[in-house]
Amino acid sequence: MPCPVAGGAFQKEDRMSRSDRVSGALVAAAGLWAYLVLIPNGVETVRSAWVQPQAVPNVLAWLLIVLGGVLVFRPTRYPTVSLRQLGRFFAYFALLAGGLYAMSLFGFFQVVPLLGLALMVLMGERRPLVLLVGAAGVPAFIWITVIWLLERSLP
């Protein structure tokens, strides 16, 4: 009769191998995509050269396919990231990307106080003084440092 504790550990082993299998498959797929699509469309060929411009990228793409394949079949134990964590990451990422897009439209100093405030609120900060420092103090510090001291411009 199998030991239930050890059995549970083996189930966890399976679950922990999943991360490497998935990432290995993604790496191999990225290598294949680079070899078949990206490099042929993004690299020009030249008549004569010791190393053709596409040679090194092609070798690297092949290595990605091979190493990704090795990881799929010989995974290590690595914990799988939860969907909740991924969701939180993409919330912050989307906020930064949105802020960046707004900066390209309206300018840095018009957007950065709001971005700072939004980031801190998303992080769970509710204290008015801390929010004020983040939304007004930090942009003021940046303005003094970049525009006044370093005499550089911002978008």
Place this chain on the structure above:
Amino acid sequence: MFDFASILAGFGDVFTLWNLGFVICGVAIGQLVGAIPGIGPIMAMAIAIPFTFGLDPLPAISFLVGINKGGLVGGAVPAVLINTPGTPDAAATALDGYPLSRQGKQLKATKMALFSSVTGDTVSDLVLITVSAPLAALALMMGPVEVFALVVFAFSVIAALIGESVVKGLIATVLGLFFATVGADPENTTPRLIFGHYELYDGLPLISVAIGMLVISEILRRLALQGRAAVAAVQTQVPASPQDRRVSWAEYWSCRYVLLRGAAIGTVLGALPGIGSTAAAFMSYAATKSTAKDPESFGKGNIKGIAAAESANSAVVGANLIPLLTLGIPGSVGAALIVSAFMIHGIQPGPLLFQEQGRLVYGLFGAMVMANFANLWIGQVGLRLWVRVVRAPESLVFASALMLCIVGVSMSTGGIFGVGVMLAFALLGYLMLVTGYSVVIFIIAFFLGPQFEISIGQSLALMNGDLGRIVSYPIALLLLGLSVFVVGAIALNRTRQTRHRANHPPLATGENTDD
């Protein structure tokens, strides 16, 4: 190579008020950010690099080196006070530092960390100053074939030693090299993989890639992991007696062998690419514990435990620059960031640096020595202040860091495009972090990629396209053989460890993979 006029002029350059000011500022900022859990000197260096554009090379690089050195001292403060190392290097310091803090001896523990850190760092700097010029002279005898083999060897060591999986290390290396091929092909200057974005003709901006992968991805990973930024709460005991607030000379002297051993371990490991200061600190700690007369006192507040960890992790900083200055190979991510600062100022690190920029190199050495003194002085004055810094709200710290990253990258790349590249690499960096791929290996490979490709072209031209002629290059053959041996040996060792773990499963695993 040994131009005494350059040596004297270089050391003399540091003693201007302007340059000394940047050394002191760098150390103070380093200690400050090191004391804030979650930021650390590497992030601070990455954020600071774009702000050093307008400076001359010496103050700019001295400032960054100061941040790195100060950060290691500052990192010990939260390790001692709240058992949360400000930097990974300080994790071993917490083993004995935190128990001392619980006994009301937090000032004794942080001061011992400061003295040990400065001792280890100074020993390592002296080794760097002594050996780097002769090693660079030897490195100058190498041709393109040897350089190619050396870069392959460096990749093998780094990929095999960093992280838990050799295959993942190799994948991170290959990914770094692949992204380094974006931009003009080094032999024919034809555009590659830029798809009409001529901003990428000179390649992906190093600063965008470095800040995206090292800073943004790490901050977002922490935020995603904990959900909401927690506010550190520090409850410190009031020291009972004046002896508990200071380190006496007798206590320091009793640790002299521990300090020297730590400095030696840190220097040797720091000179090898890929082995970080965290490994050095734990190795030194283990060596001290195993040779101690009272090993049972370690982990309960033995001051020698702090001395062992701090002297070793700080000794790595100076030694890390040995492969960088002599061979142009950064052995750690801190060294890679210093490389990017060199390159921003139009200086190519490597063996020629001593000939072409001897005065700057010796100026840098002088700045490193001065940074050690500054560390000691600022540490003595600032430790009480850094204790308060540990309580800084993480939401403010992280939001400020993110805004400074956007500003810094925008300044250095001249617009929003570079910031977009930074965000793209933050996404890649996050995915690599959560799946166990080393971003450090990626950054080092990305930095060495162009040099690697140029050396391939030059080697093929030298050998007239006949790879069999490599037998005429014994050093290159030896390095390539060593590369295969290192990867093979470490992969075999890791496989044995995995099998051992599989055959002896733990009875109860408390791992929680959800959050």
